Amino acid sequence: MQLEDQPLVGHIPAQDRLVRHLLDTGAFAGADAAFDELLAGGSNYVDARWVRSAVLVHRAMLAWRLGRIPLALELITEGWTELDTQPPSGGSAAHTVSMLGFLLEGIGRRGPAMDLMSLAVQIARDSGDQEALAHCQLREGISRVFRAANQPEQASHQFAAARELCEEAQSLTKLGGVKRTALACLARSLAGMDDLEAAERIAQESLALGNDTPEYYGAAMANWVLAVIRRAQDVLTEARTFAARALESAETIQESFLMMRFSRELAEICRQLGDPVGEAAALRRAVSAAVAAVDILKEGLGQALEQRRVATQAQRMAMAAREAALRDPLTGLANRLGLERMAPVLLERTASAGRIPWLVLLDVDYFKDVNDFAGHTAGDVVLQEIANLLRRECRAGDLLCRWAGDEFVVLLVDAAEDSREAGPRVAERIRSAVNAHDWRLVLGRLEKKPTVSIGVSAGHHDLDQLFAAADIGLYKAKRAGRNRVETGEEDEDPD
Template sequence: MVGHLPAHDRHVRLLLDSGRFAEANAAFDELIKAGTSDVGEHWNRPTVLVHRASVAWRLGRIPLALELIAEGWTDLDVDRPEGPAAAHTISMLGYLLETIGHRGPALELMALSVQIARDSDDQAALAHCLSREGNARVFRAVTRPDETSRAQFELARDLFDESQGLAKPGQVKRSALAGFARALAGVGETAAAERTALEALALGRGADDWFTTAEANWVLAVVRREQNRLEEARTFASRALEGAETIRDTMLMMQFSLDLAAICEELSDPVGESAALRRTVAASSTAVEVLQEGLGQALEQRRVAVQAQRMAVAAREAALRDPLTGLTNRLGLERRAPVLLESTAAAGRVPWLLLLDVDWFKDVNDLAGHTAGDVVLQEVANLLRRECRADDLICRWAGDEFVVLLVDASEESRDAGPIVAERIRAAVQRHDWRLVLGRLTKAPTVSIGVAAGPANLEHLFAAADIALYRAKRAGRNRWEIDGDRPTADSSTTS
């Protein structure tokens, strides 16, 4: 992707195409560590990510390839892709699908990338996309020979021809030239295919470009086979296969070894045919092993990611819960209440807030101990759960204070707060506290402030706080309603 990728990315790709895998792997590790923070104005992040995915795939690092593909595709505006970067990205996604055998979707993506590149009026991007689609068409014609094969070769020929005219001297122009030669051979223009393949072979050798030289040798093998010069065809096919093996291009390896086996069969060379077929099986096995290993790694990474996500969710939930009672804590109330209040008001109901305080709680701690005090708070929390609905939000506000937000009362909205408050007060009073406290201290009760009004937590809490103060002053073990509302009968002091 010369002109559209940073120099370091191009360097890794050139190392790959030269068969220098140890160096390519080391250089690629450095790229991954560096990330994509230095994105320049002439290329964008999705393009680089997907390009690196294709490099990772060729290096056999399948989980990383999948991760980079997903990240690049997510970064891309897939609803209305436009511009040269989008064209490159979609084209390389097509290339990766082609590599793993999904040729139908691959062709669709590559054709789309060509159209996007045309619309962007970027010649370099268009040259890349044309060349990739051309290669896909060639392999479609070769691997699935049928009545459409010639049409595929003709389309590939036109794509490669246009790509050559647009590309500047370099890898894209060389590979497009080799592809053009194969398309010419596919449509029966044998002489032109031979001249073009020899030109591509010379350019590939001069640039240490094994991809181009392998393809050019493949074309010459096809041409010599057509000319019935089978000895030469076998030589060129062997060279093509050696080139594909050098750069570890599984798709080329499988195709070239099959062609070599067919030529050896025509030469009545069972030894050569057997050797070629063994290389076909080896290439196929390598592809399967890489995919299986990669899938296993990807699944394991997914399992770890899911586990980490669950732990993160649990941690976030824990941050919103009181560890002693298991109720929502103050932070949880502040986060959830606005949504619940809004939905309650939207349903035409009056939101109610109950503010509870445990009576005589200091005596519990002083006389029975803090452990007994903790058990009292836990018991109060359990009673609140029992007397409230599942959809109500119950919160331990602080110390011995609790908040209940009624979000979907089945009673008439104007009476829901007082009804639930009395239910809670009575449940706490009736509860047998002797197992927790013995007879050391007075049994705890609750005082409750009740408020209703606008769907605003701050206003509701302030009104309930005033009502709670009145309940305490009036003797405890009772509930009082916000003075701005019609007064309901409170419980009498026991």
Template structure:
């Protein structure tokens, strides 16, 4: 069913809520215009993944009701992909999973729909929020009712009984409102499905009484349908036809395709039993049957398209993650050599375009062989991770930090000032020199330090790297724990520090 229930107003943007209200009141032209404005610019929805998924799936539901099928599929697939986590929890998660299952049920992709709605009930129970649980129970129960009605299977009565229990629990958890009215009307149909006609009529009458002043056309439509079913079972066919006509009128007003299909078939059957002289019932039955077959074929195709789209989105994300992992050093988490070679040209070009001098630092860990020999390779790995941490701390987030090979690192300063390279290099050297290595290496005779070669000049990575390498060689020959600047990098003063130990 296209009709849905109120969804956490505080967790949806105001414009989304406005489109929903317009649709529920039958103002589809105004709703379409508001939705176009809403989706004209794709916003950065919400940071939290469950809230983001909630908005995406809700907008997919809006798009479907507005007959924007391709957009509905795209939004639903993206929202579904957001749900690919191991342990969903919380109110937002429960609502999102339930609403996604409801949407899949509506478009005919039924295989995962009921499973998602049942999962949403579990998540809602764990979250401990009665209103959320009531809504999730009602969605699952409605799906069971319409499956039982549309399929004359052996499990039909069992589905009605399960739906009846879910509706009863939903009503007990929530106060007067749309969820309560929907649970009344749906519960009435479940009671009628197991032959409890007196209870079904009482609940349907109550749902109709509450729905009329609230202008709740969905619940009123279902309630009229239930009364039509009961009157037909009681062989009061003229009254059954009246109720069925009212149900169909209201379903058409809110453009709920699933309700329209079922109510049309029931009305046609009642008219046929009445031997309508105009022959309207027979024509309606044939028309609706043909339309139903066409719609079911379309729905199946849309369901397959949705699944394919979801798989494609997930595969794209996995491919992007794999590409990102290929550019990262697994030990330190820094960009690796391949990542530097791919990203550096654009960064150098950007720096040059801003009229700034590109600086490159080549950082080599001193005494690293002694660390490996004295403390072991595990300690050596830990030392490299500490150096990586210090580099991140002393550099800006936009600077490109790379583990080049072994105990060598490269730092490329982005949007840097004319003299920033030597200053940052000295800051890094001092941080490593002053670092307390005892937690990582214990009491070593020679804690690691770093020697740094610094170069600036044309925006070419090979040129900068060669110049920085020459400067690093001078720092090593001069005693290590030093910063040396390439002699061709300008008239900036050289900065060097001798090992104080």
């Protein structure tokens, strides 16, 4: 498939357009050399004057047509990643999204392909960039025409959609190759809708536009349309001539997908004519094109799967690293950074639901005695046991955190019960669970078993304010003899 026509002024650098022009005119040796020169400064180099995502994806298309599959996939991946850094908008983004969709269409990923191409048309329309809109409409129109030709049960819908796209595309652009191909695509749509007279007139108009410029893609499409028309009219000798011309143009620019389509069309016409020699020759060309296409797709699929495997592995490692940075390695609870990162989102969600958030701040009583008399290893086990008790007594939606040392925080943000009483009720459950816990396996006959003093606060949707109030409650609990729950109020004197 042809992904691009000639100049994309303002979106693609001149040297990139030169490579495209050489490919479209069948000068593959020159295109290969020009592409090497283009990449001489580094395959991922893009001058700051150009929109990076559009240029990278365009270069991926060039690499694909030149048979450089690994490089094409590398460039397409980087271009797609670059595009994902912000919502796509503007003509360059429209081109990029459209080319991505067209590439997916070419390798058989038809569901996401059409979604991307339709999105690109909308982006281009919103941008007001008429040339970008014409290119995006043309890509989608071509895809729909070939879908209609290959899937008769969808033909009516696809031809109608392609007609609408290509009618507007050809009216928006003055670029010869784009207009020529849009006219040819429009003609094929009309032929598919049985308007053969209009289809022939427009196909001839498309061919006439190429008299001064050797642009083969549009010529291949236009001759294919005329072959379809003559076959429908049962003028099979002329149909064979037009189909042969279409196939020759496709072979000149080494468009495997066009070659397969047109060689099958030619073989069927020859069969109807009773020309077994011509039919056999056309079928051989079809097989050759299919083998070339399959080889490209196999290599591309293999490279894509490997890149996907590596990317997925890297993504998992990155996610694990980010998760580890927000977790306390001893208890598995969120750490201080995790609380500070996640709390604002949870508090905002609680406020929007009309609920009251509670912060429960607890400190292990006599923890220094545990470390002094049972050892730091036993102290670590105590902290792990308390973390497990917190998990048991709290809901899955609550945020549990080891704040520092022997201090823990529970942020209650999803109370199913009456949220006005949730904090003290959960805090009391925690206190009671720690107090009733059998510590003998961990601490033996240590005289002072671990308990917790707890301060709770509510009403604020700001973490610092909640924490300050809960800290007052914790101080009151300690002063009142430990192993108790107190509510903290900022305007209350802790003494």
